[in-house]
Amino acid sequence: MPDLRYSDAEEQLRAVVRDLLADRSPLTAVLARADAGEADDVPLWRTLAADLGCAGLLIDESHGGAGASYREAAVVAEETGKAAACVPYLTSAVMATAALLGTGDADLLGGLASGRVTAALAVGFASMPPAPGAEPGSWPVRIGPSQDGDGAGVVRLSGTVSGVAGALAANVLLVPGDGVPFSLYAVDTAAGVTRTPLVSLDATRPLADVTLDQVPGRPVASGEDAARAVAAALTAGAGMLASELFGVAEQCLGMTVAYVKERRQFARPVGSFQALKHRLADVWVAVTQARAAARYAAACLATGDPDAPVAVALAKAACGEAAVQAAQECVQMHGGIGFTWEHPAHVLLKRAKSGSMALGTSDRHRAALAALVDLPPPGS
DSSP states (O other): OOOOOOOOOHHHHHHHHHHHHHHHHHHHHHHHHTTTTOOOOHHHHHIIIISSOOTTTTGGGGGGGGOOOOOHHHHHHHHHHTTEEEEEIIIIIIIIIHHHHTTTOOOHHHHHHTTTTTTOOOSTTTTOOOOOTTOGGSOOOBBEEEEEEEEETTEEEEEEEEEEETTTTOOOEEEEEEESSSSEEEETTTTTEEEEEEOOOOSSSOHHHHHHHHEEEEEEEEEEHHHHHHHHHHHHHHHHHHHHHHHHHHHHHHHHHHHOOOOOOTTEEESSSHHHHHHHHHHHHHHHHHHHHHHHHHHHHHHHHHHHHHHHHHHHHHHHHEEEHHHHHHHHTTHHHSSTTTTTHHHHHHHHHHHTTTSSSSSHHHHHHHHHHTTOOOTT
16 A cells, blocks of 8 residues: 655645745636636746646656656646646646657657647547546547648648647647557647637636647557557546645635634634534545545556556546535635635636546546446446
8 A cells, every 4th residue: 555645755846836826826816817718827837837847747857857756746736726727737747748658759758848848638628538458449539630641650630629628728739540550649739720719617727629620740659559648648637637626625625614713603703603513524524535535546646556547536536526515615605705706716616516527527437436346337
């Protein structure tokens, strides 16, 4: 059993990231940015990615990265969740990077590590990580290359992918293509890619429909290597999204406890009322369980443990529900101000709700768990 406690290095990383986000992206600033329709905070991302090196946490030092692990990446995900930060950390520094780690593409990995490149995996954000051994055809979104190539392995790609997270901020898209063999292509978004923003629940993480019309793509992996790359990206994304959702839940719990200690009714703090104590105790239990599940998933991903698919499914299910529960209680226990647009509670609620549905809902992950351990799915 891995040690789930945070190391000193992880706590130091947390402190640096937390200070940056508190200074440059407090929840009030996030709310104002969402109000103005400015979902991607480019200056903040550049600082987080390049100056703090968070974009290269998972990348080897030989490619300019930090050579860290998913444990450190999960700490950053927690902090971006607490701040509801408008940065493509999950989509670029985790999912796109995880897809490229096994390909040995030095140019892209070096660009990601330095912060010069921001990438996104061109797969719908609702996609589930595939079950171990699943065929590429079982994945819901694929794009077909045409038969006329441009030489040097470059092919022309056409098709549309709906609901891609991080696409608007990316200058490189990693596109799964349904040629023979199944392949993963790198596409420059300046080469004629059409990105249509979608109206989504969470304004801090914009989604877009991506349309390619005979756009050149460079293959970065093919066959089983491509299948493993996309599977790794979706699995790592779900695992780190669980850590982000845990961060959202912990932030909501902290805000709520602080408020009920200050708000007074009948000459006493409302936090002294037994009914609220019990509700907050339930949230605390859910958040504590979510922390353990998220930490175990990060530890399994960090070591390549065979239990990683089970750990990720468990963490995504637990953390999604804990975040929604904590965010709903945060809104309600803040009373009248909690229901106003001016209070940031709804920003966290939307991040929790959207995150709980992204990369597989809790119910879908439980069904995947049942299939992994050969049990009947819930409700059967």
